[in-house]
Amino acid sequence: MNKxxxxxxxxxxxxxxxxxxxxxANIEYRxxxxxxxxxxxxxxxxxxxxxxxxxxPSDRTTPWLKGTTDESGNFTFVPDAEPNNVGDWDVKVRQxxxxxxxxxxxxxxxxxxxxxxxxxxxxxxxxxxxxKAVMAVSSIWGFVGTALFFSRSKSYK
Amino acid sequence: MKKIASTAFGTTPWVFASIVGLNSxxxxxxxxxxxxxxxxxTTEKGMLALVANGEDFVxxxxxxxxxxxxxxxxxxxNFSAATAYQTExxxxxQKGDTKDSIQYQDKxxxxxxxxxxxLAAGEADAEPILISEVNVPVGFYNALSWxxxxxxxxxxxxxxxIALKGQAxxxxxxxxxxxxxxxxxxxxxxxxxxxxRQGIVQADTPGQVEATFHxxxxxxxxxxxxxxxxxxxxxxxxxxxxxAVNESLxxxxxxxxxxxxxxxxxxxxxxxxxxxxxxxxxxxVSTSQ
Numbered sequence: 001m002n003k004x005x006x007x008x009x010x011x012x013x014x015x016x017x018x019x020x021x022x023x024x025a026n027i028e029y030r031x032x033x034x035x036x037x038x039x040x041x042x043x044x045x046x047x048x049x050x051x052x053x054x055x056x057p058s059d060r061t062t063p064w065l066k067g068t069t070d071e072s073g074n075f076t077f078v079p080d081a082e083p084n085n086v087g088d089w090d091v092k093v094r095q096x097x098x099x100x101x102x103x104x105x106x107x108x109x110x111x112x113x114x115x116x117x118x119x120x121x122x123x124x125x126x127x128x129x130x131x132k133a134v135m136a137v138s139s140i141w142g143f144v145g146t147a148l149f150f151s152r153s154k155s156y157k
Numbered sequence: 158m159k160k161i162a163s164t165a166f167g168t169t170p171w172v173f174a175s176i177v178g179l180n181s182x183x184x185x186x187x188x189x190x191x192x193x194x195x196x197x198x199t200t201e202k203g204m205l206a207l208v209a210n211g212e213d214f215v216x217x218x219x220x221x222x223x224x225x226x227x228x229x230x231x232x233x234x235n236f237s238a239a240t241a242y243q244t245e246x247x248x249x250x251q252k253g254d255t256k257d258s259i260q261y262q263d264k265x266x267x268x269x270x271x272x273x274x275x276l277a278a279g280e281a282d283a284e285p286i287l288i289s290e291v292n293v294p295v296g297f298y299n300a301l302s303w304x305x306x307x308x309x310x311x312x313x314x315x316x317x318x319i320a321l322k323g324q325a326x327x328x329x330x331x332x333x334x335x336x337x338x339x340x341x342x343x344x345x346x347x348x349x350x351x352x353x354r355q356g357i358v359q360a361d362t363p364g365q366v367e368a369t370f371h372x373x374x375x376x377x378x379x380x381x382x383x384x385x386x387x388x389x390x391x392x393x394x395x396x397x398x399x400x401a402v403n404e405s406l407x408x409x410x411x412x413x414x415x416x417x418x419x420x421x422x423x424x425x426x427x428x429x430x431x432x433x434x435x436x437x438x439x440x441x442v443s444t445s446q
Contacts (some may be wrong), residue, residue, distance in 0.1 A: 012199055043386075060297055087248050093352060097371075099437030100351035103246035 035104055036076040039069055039093040046073030050095035055086075056080070057087030069093065079106045167260040204363035205293045205356075207239050207267040207303075210285035211276035221325075222377025226333055226393035229323040232276040234370070236288055239268035241356070241366050242300035248347040250441035256302050256345060265293040267366070268303070273312040276370060277323075285367060298356040299348040301366045306341050317409065318342070319429060325394050332401045338429045339410040343369070343443040350438035369434040375425065392424045405413040 010043055039047035050066050052075045056064040069075045085106070092101045170193055211232050213219070222343035242261035243249070250258070268289045276286055305318040314320040316415050319335035325332045349355040358364035373381070378392035396408060402414050430442050 011297060056352070061354060090247055094437060097437055100249065101247045101348050101350055101438065102249060105246070 004149050030093045031081070032078045034076050035089075035106075036074055037091055037093070037102075037104075039073040039075070039095075039100075046071070046096040047093060047098075048073055050093050053094075055090040055092075056082075057089060058082065058084040060090065064089075079148045190206050195382050197265045201295045201360040202288055202292050203360050205241060205265065205267070205358050206290045206363065206365040207241070207288040207301075208285035208365055208367050209234060209236070209276055209288050209368050210369045211372060212291055212369065213281075215276050215370070216279070216283060217281045218323075219374050220377075220379035220402055222379060222388040223393040223395040223400070224379065224393055225325040225327045225398065227323065227372075227377070227394065229277045229321060231320070231322040232274060232370075232389065233312075233314040233317075233320040234313060235273045235305055235318050236268055236270060236306040236315060236368075237306040239266070239289065239303035239368075240301070241265050241267055241293070241298040241303075242299055243296045244300050248300040248440065249437070250345045250347055252441060254345050254441045255443055256343070258345065259302070261299050261300065263294060263296060265291060265298070266334050267291050270396055271306055271308065271312070273308055273348070273365060275316055278310065288368075290363075295358050295360055298366055300359065300363065301346045301349075301356075301368070302344060303368055303433075304341070304343050305433075307339055307350040310362055314400045319432070327394075327398075330404065332398055332404050332406050334397065334406040335399075335408075336397070336406070336413070337409040338413075340430055341425065342433075342443065344433040345443065346433070346435040346440035347438055349436040351436035355436075364435055367436060370432045371434055372432065375428040390424065390428065392421055392428055396421045398413045 034128060037052075039050055039052075043046065047069055048071045050073065052064045052065075052067045054065040054077060055062070056079070066075055066079075067075055067077070075093075079085060087106065088103045089106055089117075090101055090103050093099065208256040211229075214227075215229050215232050218226060240256070241258050241264065243263040244259060244261050255294055272288060273284050274288055279288060308314045308317055314337065317339050318341055319338045321334065321336045321338075323334060325334060327410050349369075351367075356364055356366050373387060374391060377393050381387050396417060397408075400406060400408065406424075407418065413425065417425060430444065432442050433442065
């Protein structure tokens with residue numbers, strides 16, 4: 001209810017989280033484009049512990065992520081690599097009757113970087129269900145084609 | 158090798174066709190990127206309502222920053238033009254913005270005429286007041302503008318844009334107040350900011366946009382720290398109580414401008430103009446209509 005206006009300062013950071021597996025000696029890393037927002041009142045006071053709600057471009061009605069800003073009003077998230085999430089990500093921050101919504105455009109290249117980097121991971125977590133299905137079916141057809149190839153070639157011997 | 162390969166494909170043309178088909182599926186799955194799956198741009202229509210909300214301050218009353226219990230019988234506002242917009246990115250109004258500042262993809266008129274509405278109507282748990290309802294193209298209406306204009310003679314608040322009627326009580330003293338304000342203004346707002354997202358219209362699901370009014374901006378709020386900007390900027394009720402005659406306070410804009418100190422009148426004017434919000438989201442106010 002307060003008249004103080006606030007604004008969100010957006011900082012786009014490159015975060016490089018390293019992932020260490022619990023078993024074996026493999027170390028993987030994934031470089032992603034993280035987005036950090038900073039929410040402040042117009043007198044520069046950080047919106048500490050404010051509610052954050054993020055909506056992805058593919059579904060503007062259902063929150064994609066909920067969280068809370070830190071002491072400095074910062075909140076960091078990594079947009080997912082789904083192709084249909086290229087576009088505008090909406091970020092809402094609320095606290096004690098104050099609130100604002102801002103839009104962060106996420107470009108295809110930024111997501112492409114995420115996809116490429118994720119593909120380095122052995123887990124394949126970056127693929128969509130459709131992509132996984134297509135890859136599986138393609139592999140099966142590959143085996144079938146190979147089998148047919150060798151079965152036909154035998155008749156020419 | 159060439160003959161073998163040719164024969165392999167020649168005897169199994171369906172395999173080749175299937176691979177081509179699979180490639181099509183794959184390209185298709187990769188190419189569905191930019192569309193908004195949930196709210197597609199179609200020719201379908203749905204209902205969009207404009208509601209006005211005085212919140213619990215109006216419906217249940219509250220204690221002003223200077224200790225007056227404020228209860229409202231009537232809170233009239235005189236709407237005129239109201240328009241909802243669909244913008245690609247969220248519209249965040251900045252000082253100096255006008256309706257022309259909104260870069261919209263589509264807009265719909267929600268109110269063409271003037272309409273006086275009572276925000277205090279109904280019980281303490283009443284829903285926001287319906288101002289208008291229009292059949293509109295489906296989509297996401299994430300910006301809103303409306304005007305407050307001076308009510309004409311047929312309105313219960315003729316000559317005013319806003320009128321407040323109620324009682325203020327403190328330490329056994331009760332003052333019946335009837336205050337009229339006349340500040341024609343245009344409000345330029347972005348998306349509603351609240352618990353739930355608003356403004357989404359689907360063919361089978363109506364949407365709503367809300368003009369929200371924060372009356373604690375005029376009187377302050379005893380539940381908010383005294384050094385908070387809200388209470389620093391609010392007039393409170395005491396300067397008005399000091400103008401009461403026989404525990405009655407009937408003042409219009411002209412009376413207020415001549416009876417209050419210039420500083421308090423300025424404070425009151427800014428507070429009245431700053432009433433309009435969209436949920437918790439702030440609006441830009443233009444008085445040069």
